[in-house]
Amino acid sequence: MDVRLIEQTCKQTPLYDVCVSILKSDSRSSKADVTGLALIMVDVLKAKATGTTNYIKTLLRGNLKGDVRRGLSSCADLYNTVLEADIPVAIEALQKGDPKFAEQAANDAGIEARSCESSFSGHSPLTESNKSVQDVSSVAAAIVR
Amino acid sequence: MGTKPSHTGISTTASDLEHAAYSPLPGHSSPASPRRPLKGFAGIISSCIFLLALVALILDQSQEPSHKPGKDEAPALTPKATSFSNISGPVARGVAQGVSAKSSPSFSGNELSYNWTNAMFSWQRTAFHFQPQRNWMNDPDGPLYHEGWYHLFYQYNPDSAVWGNITWGHAVSVDLIHWLYLPIAMFPDSWFDWNGVWTGSATILPGGQIVILYTGDTDNYVQVQNLAYPANLSDPLLLDWVKYPGNPVLVPPTGILPKDFRDPTTGWLGPDGKWRITVGSKVNGTGISLVYTTTNFTDYELLDNVLHAVPGTGMWECVDFYPVSINGTKGLDTSAGGPGVKHVLKASLDNTKLDYYALGTYFAENDTWVPDDPEQDVGIGLRYDYGRYYASKTFFDPVKERRILWGWINETDTANDDLAKGWSSLQTIPRTVLYDNNTGTNILQWPVEEVESLRLNSTDFDGVVVEPGSVVELDIGTATQLDILAEFEIESLGLEETNEVNGLCGSGATDRSSFGPFGLLVIADETLSELTPIYFRLANSSDGSLETYFCTDERRSSMASGVFKQVYGSTVPVLDGETLSMRILVDHSIVESFAQGGRRVISSRIYPTEAIYGAARLFLFNNATGVNVKATLKIWQMNSAFIHPFPLDQIH
Numbered sequence: 092m093d094v095r096l097i098e099q100t101c102k103q104t105p106l107y108d109v110c111v112s113i114l115k116s117d118s119r120s121s122k123a124d125v126t127g128l129a130l131i132m133v134d135v136l137k138a139k140a141t142g143t144t145n146y147i148k149t150l151l152r153g154n155l156k157g158d159v160r161r162g163l164s165s166c167a168d169l170y171n172t173v174l175e176a177d178i179p180v181a182i183e184a185l186q187k188g189d190p191k192f193a194e195q196a197a198n199d200a201g202i203e204a205r206s207c208e209s210s211f212s213g214h215s216p217l218t219e220s221n222k223s224v225q226d227v228s229s230v231a232a233a234i235v236r
Numbered sequence: 237m238g239t240k241p242s243h244t245g246i247s248t249t250a251s252d253l254e255h256a257a258y259s260p261l262p263g264h265s266s267p268a269s270p271r272r273p274l275k276g277f278a279g280i281i282s283s284c285i286f287l288l289a290l291v292a293l294i295l296d297q298s299q300e301p302s303h304k305p306g307k308d309e310a311p312a313l314t315p316k317a318t319s320f321s322n323i324s325g326p327v328a329r330g331v332a333q334g335v336s337a338k339s340s341p342s343f344s345g346n347e348l349s350y351n352w353t354n355a356m357f358s359w360q361r362t363a364f365h366f367q368p369q370r371n372w373m374n375d376p377d378g379p380l381y382h383e384g385w386y387h388l389f390y391q392y393n394p395d396s397a398v399w400g401n402i403t404w405g406h407a408v409s410v411d412l413i414h415w416l417y418l419p420i421a422m423f424p425d426s427w428f429d430w431n432g433v434w435t436g437s438a439t440i441l442p443g444g445q446i447v448i449l450y451t452g453d454t455d456n457y458v459q460v461q462n463l464a465y466p467a468n469l470s471d472p473l474l475l476d477w478v479k480y481p482g483n484p485v486l487v488p489p490t491g492i493l494p495k496d497f498r499d500p501t502t503g504w505l506g507p508d509g510k511w512r513i514t515v516g517s518k519v520n521g522t523g524i525s526l527v528y529t530t531t532n533f534t535d536y537e538l539l540d541n542v543l544h545a546v547p548g549t550g551m552w553e554c555v556d557f558y559p560v561s562i563n564g565t566k567g568l569d570t571s572a573g574g575p576g577v578k579h580v581l582k583a584s585l586d587n588t589k590l591d592y593y594a595l596g597t598y599f600a601e602n603d604t605w606v607p608d609d610p611e612q613d614v615g616i617g618l619r620y621d622y623g624r625y626y627a628s629k630t631f632f633d634p635v636k637e638r639r640i641l642w643g644w645i646n647e648t649d650t651a652n653d654d655l656a657k658g659w660s661s662l663q664t665i666p667r668t669v670l671y672d673n674n675t676g677t678n679i680l681q682w683p684v685e686e687v688e689s690l691r692l693n694s695t696d697f698d699g700v701v702v703e704p705g706s707v708v709e710l711d712i713g714t715a716t717q718l719d720i721l722a723e724f725e726i727e728s729l730g731l732e733e734t735n736e737v738n739g740l741c742g743s744g745a746t747d748r749s750s751f752g753p754f755g756l757l758v759i760a761d762e763t764l765s766e767l768t769p770i771y772f773r774l775a776n777s778s779d780g781s782l783e784t785y786f787c788t789d790e791r792r793s794s795m796a797s798g799v800f801k802q803v804y805g806s807t808v809p810v811l812d813g814e815t816l817s818m819r820i821l822v823d824h825s826i827v828e829s830f831a832q833g834g835r836r837v838i839s840s841r842i843y844p845t846e847a848i849y850g851a852a853r854l855f856l857f858n859n860a861t862g863v864n865v866k867a868t869l870k871i872w873q874m875n876s877a878f879i880h881p882f883p884l885d886q887i888h
Contacts, residue, residue, distance in 0.1 A: 126495075172652040176398045180651075183400055187431050187453045188495025191586050192399045199651045206350075206650065206798050236587065 093121070100128050104233035109226050125234065126185055129193065132231040133181045136200055139227055140173045143204075143220040150216060158212055166207035166217060173200045173224070185235065194235040201228035350796035350845070357657035359848040360825040363717045364690055364877040365645075366415050366663040368405055372397050372654075373661040375499075375554060375627035376642035377404055378438040378448050381634060383472035386412050388642070389421055390663070391435060397654040402432045404450070408473060408882065411686040412640070412666045416882035421477050422450075428462055428483045430455040435554060436462075437629065439503040439511070439533070439570075445469065447533045448477070449513060451498040452484060458494040460484030461515065463533055473882070482534060489526070489538050492517050499554045499584075502631065503533070505571040507600050514543050516552030516583055523549035523583060523615055525557070527603050543581070544596075544605045549615030550587035554627045557581050557605070558639060559598070564673040564680070567639030569632050573600055578671060580679060581605050583614050584627050591620045591628050591643070593679070595671070609677070618678055621664075623788060623804040623839040624648055630669060639669040641681060645826060648790075648800035648841040662826055664839060672835060675809045680834040683821060691719055691872035702754065702858035702865045704729070707764070710871065715759070715852040717874040718822040722756060723815045724772060726863040733776075733862060741787030741805035745769035750862035753787065757855040758822050761847035768793040768842050769857065770829045772816050784810045786818070786831040786838065793842035800841070808836040822854075823874070 097120060101110035110132075114120045117131050147167050151160065177200040184193035204224040208215055215221070367373065372393035380387050385408040392405030404422040409415045422433045429452030436450025448464045462483040467476035488497040496517045503511040510529040513536075517524050525543040528536040543557065559572045559579050568577065582593035594614045596607040607613045620628055621643060628643035643664045647654055654660040667681040695712045702708050712718070733750045745753045752773025760767035769789045777783045787805030794801075808831045810816065819830040827840045847853070858865040 169652055172650075172655055176396070176651045176655060180398050180400055187457055188459060188498075189432075189434075191589055196398075196651070202650050202798055203652055206652070209797055 096123075096125070097128065100125055100234055101230075103236070104230045106226055106230050110230045110234070113227070113230075126190075129190075129231060129234040130182065130185050132227065132234055133178060133185065133193070133197065136181075136197065136224065136227045136231050137174065137178045139220070139224050140170055140178065140200065143217065143224060144170045144174065146220060147217070159216070162207075162210040162212075162215065163217075165210040169203040169207045169210075173203050177203070181231070181235075190235050194232050197228050197232035197235060201225045201232070204228065350798060352653065352656065352796070352845075356843075356845055356848060357653075359716075360657065360843060361659070362662060362823045362826055364413065364687070364874060364879075365665060365823050365826055366407065366879065367659065367661065368392060369417065369881075370397070370658045371395065371660070372399055373405065373644070373663075374399065374402075374646070375435040375644050376629050376663055377435050377450065379629060379631040379640070379642055380438040380440060380446065381631075382440075382444075382446065382474060383470075385410060385472050385474075386633070387474060388415070388663070390644075392420065394420065397658055397660045398651055402434060404433050406474075407879075411689065412684050413686045413689065414877050415879045417880065418473060418475060418882050418884075421474075422464065422479070424452075426452070426479055426483065427455045428452045428460055429479075431457060434459075435499045435627065435629075436464075437500060437502040437513075438631070439513075440634075446474070447503075449485070449500040449503075449533070451500065454484075459488065459497040461486035461497075461500045480534065485534055486515070486528065486536055491519065492526070496551055501555055501557055502570050503530070504557070506603070512603060514555055514557055516555035518551040519545075521550055522547045523552040523585065525552060525555050525581065525583070525605075529603075539603055541602065541604060543603060544607075544614065546613050546615045549583070549585055549592075551585070552583035552615075553586050554584040554591075554629060555582065556593075556629055557598075558630055558632075560595075560639065560669065560671040560679065562671055562673060564671040566637045567632060567669065568637075569634070573598065578608070579605055580669075581607075581614050582620070582628070585615055589626055591626055592616070593618055593620055595677070595679070612677070619806070620681065621837045621839050622786075622806045623802075623837075624800075624841050625664070625839045638684070640684065641667045641669050643667075643839070645839050645841065648802075649796075649843050650798045653798070653843075664828060665821060667834070667837075674811055675835065677809070678835055681837050682830065682834040683819075683828070687719070687821070690875045690877060692875055694870055694872045697867065697869040697871075700856060700867045700869070702856050702867060704858055704861050704863070706858055707757065708856040710854045710856060710869070712854055712871050713873060714850065715854040716822065716824055716849070717876070718758075718820070718854065719872040719874050720756065720758075720820040720822065720854075720869060721817070721871075722820070722867055722869045723817045724754065725815065725866040726751065726754075726774070726860070727866065728863055731862045740807070741773065741785050741789070741803050744789040744791050744803045745771055745787070745857070745859055748859045748861050749773065749775060750860060751775060752785070752860050754858040754860050754863075754865040755818070755856075756820065757857050758820060758827055759793065759842055759844055759847045759852050760855055761844070761851050762853060764855075766792060766794055766844045766847040767855070768827060768840065770818065770820055770827065770838075771857075771859075772818075772831070773860075782810075784808050784816065786829075786836050788827070788829055788838045788840045790840055790842060793840075794844045796843055796845050799843045802840075804838045804840060806836050806838075808832050821874075 097114045104110045177196040181193040181196040204221045208221040374391040377389035388407050390405045393401050403420045406418040406421040407415045424433050431453035434451040438448050452462045463480035463485045464477050466474045467478050501514045503513045514525045524545040527539040527543050530536045559568045559577045562576050579598040584591050592615045594607045598605045625643045630641045645662045647660045665683045670680045672680045753771040755771030757767040773785045786808040789803045791801045821828040829838045
């Protein structure tokens with residue numbers, strides 16, 4: 092594992108600790124160049140978004156107040172965009188070598204997560220998930236850059 | 237993905253809204269009947285009435301200013317003493333408040349995520365800017381003129397409103413404004429462009445043969461350059477294209493990474509009779525412009541030297557290289573050169589997503605280019621456009637002898653919004669490019685004259701005075717499709733100067749100082765809950781000279797969350813004796829603003845929720861503290877360009 096590459100790369104992101112802890116604990120980073128590290132981070136973003144989507148589905152099966160249910164439905168739509176658009180665009184752009192679209196897509200994932208958090212007028216049941224997605228997306232966007 | 241209802245139900249809603257907007261609002265007397273063009277004399281009368289009204293307002297601060305002039309008076313001006321800076325929150329007079337400019341999509345913690353309606357989305361589509369009927373577009377490609385038609389190709393995703401599956405979309409026009417969609421010109425169907433038919437340029441050879449060089453992303457994710465040419469040169473529509481069987485014609489040379497080699501330019505002839513093209517790339521962090529020579533566009537020689545390089549600028553995408561005439565009267569063919577000619581070198585910087593250009597001298601003997609001012613070199617100096625703008629490309633129009641510039645304008649809303657509304661991105665109105673032989677330091681961009689064919693009725697305003705801290709509505713009818721020419725004069729009030737300037741455009745139009753900001757509020761609703769200021773602001777610089785900033789402030793363009801709310805702008809040269817002037821093309825969700833005849837340009841995307849359809853208004857504003865502003869304007873309603881598919885079935 093090229094620890095130095097990881098540390099150097101993560102220094103250029105707004106959340107050094109998040110970046111380093113994710114990359115150091117992922118075995119794929121041992122053989123990765125910067126693009127590879129970016130792809131790992133996008134993959135982690137995908138995992139977090141998938142996890143949040145599943146959690147939303149679980150919550151929606153329960154007995155919920157109207158505004159919470161509405162917020163969760165909004166979030167389901169927003170995370171669908173992250174999984175169906177942002178992640179594939181980021182991966183494709185990194186693989187093909189047109190990184191600006193990957194940066195834009197990673198940033199957009201964070202925006203969708205923020206929109207989700209704002210969908211709740213009262214308490215949000217997704218605050219931690221949304222924050223996690225926002226954090227990883229800002230790190231991914233920074234690595235791409 | 238998008239399960240939102242289609243557009244077919246929208247037109248009813250839109251016209252309902254339009255009718256609703258003309259009925260009198262409570263508290264106002266009946267508004268004037270549908271606006272008629274204002275003759276100059278009536279304009280003077282209305283100005284006098286307005287001035288008298290202003291005097292009355294000054295004498296009695298408590299008076300409610302919402303009375304509209306009666307029907308017999310010229311109805312064009314509605315004075316308002318309320319300043320929109322008051323509406324946005326208390327701002328101390330004379331001292332600019334420091335508010336940090338937001339540089340990314342803005343979220344106050346309290347905003348709920350926005351529930352867009354189909355009416356709002358529908359409104360965002362432009363009336364006279366080029367955009368496909370649906371889905372994603374990015375870079376303009378291979379613009380050219382052939383047998384009576386202007387051709388535009390563009391990066392196009394036929395399947396989705398986000399980037400991917402890139403093909404070459406195609407459209408034609410006889411006048412650069414009224415476009416007709418044609419079938420897709422090139423698909424990624426060969427191993428040498430399997431992962432993308434990316435950006436490229438056309439070269440017209442003497443004799444009329446057309447060659448296109450474009451970047452293909454191969455099945456192994458290597459960026460290569462490919463040759464394509466029309467299947468049938470006598471087809472004015474150039475419907476079908478042939479990819480050279482021997483593709484790729486260029487692969488990444490030694491020392492260049494396979495993902496740093498793209499966007500070949502139009503070719504130009506050298507003194508030895510060979511063609512040159514240039515391809516942008518980078519080595520470590522230095523942006524470079526590789527040069528190849530060729531006689532036949534199939535075989536190339538890489539030159540040892542690059543055309544130019546600038547350290548620290550990163551990857552150069554969409555390089556463009558073309559001559560301009562120093563006398564600044566017409567455009568030049570790409571191969572032109574010699575005395576009286578300068579060359580523009582331009583790059584789109586991948587790192588910052590900004591387009592930069594520089595003026596300089598091309599040495600044909602050794603294919604190098606040197607900037608006039610190394611401090612204003614490519615990537616560190618001037619930009620074509622200080623707003624949302626990228627991947628621009630020029631071509632030479634042989635009919636009217638013009639150098640014409642295309643630029644891609646991306647959305648600044650979210651991917652979720654784009655998927656919901658089913659489309660993403662616009663092209664600018666094509667702009668002519670001329671050397672500015674008054675300043676000698678920049679080019680001038682101006683919308684092609686053909687856009688003026690969309691002008692409908694016009695309204696004149698002569699010498700409208702706008703006092704500090706006030707807003708004046710301009711009664712011009714529907715305010716969503718406009719061509720505005722405006723000139724501004726300032727008259728000092730003799731007050732003590734306070735020139736706090738938070739850099740450039742400050743933190744937006746509410747950042748008040750002695751000499752600005754002042755200008756126009758476009759796509760604003762009656763209560764100014766949404767507005768987009770486009771303005772000048774003058775300030776004394778550290779060396780005592782007067783600097784003029786030209787800016788667009790998106791911070792209150794929309795109440796929706798998740799959309800960009802940037803403050804864009806730049807200094808603009810204003811020479812002795814020149815009046816401050818701007819031209820603004822308003823077209824729904826895009827606003828293109830030109831200062832001092834096109835010395836500086838700002839393109840902005842806005843997504844209002846209230847200031848749409850009949851509710852959109854136009855205002856003058858003056859947020860300066862120390863000057864009155866006198867504005868003279870000519871404003872046209874703009875017709876739609878009715879961009880639609882070419883009726884191919886009718887030509888057989």
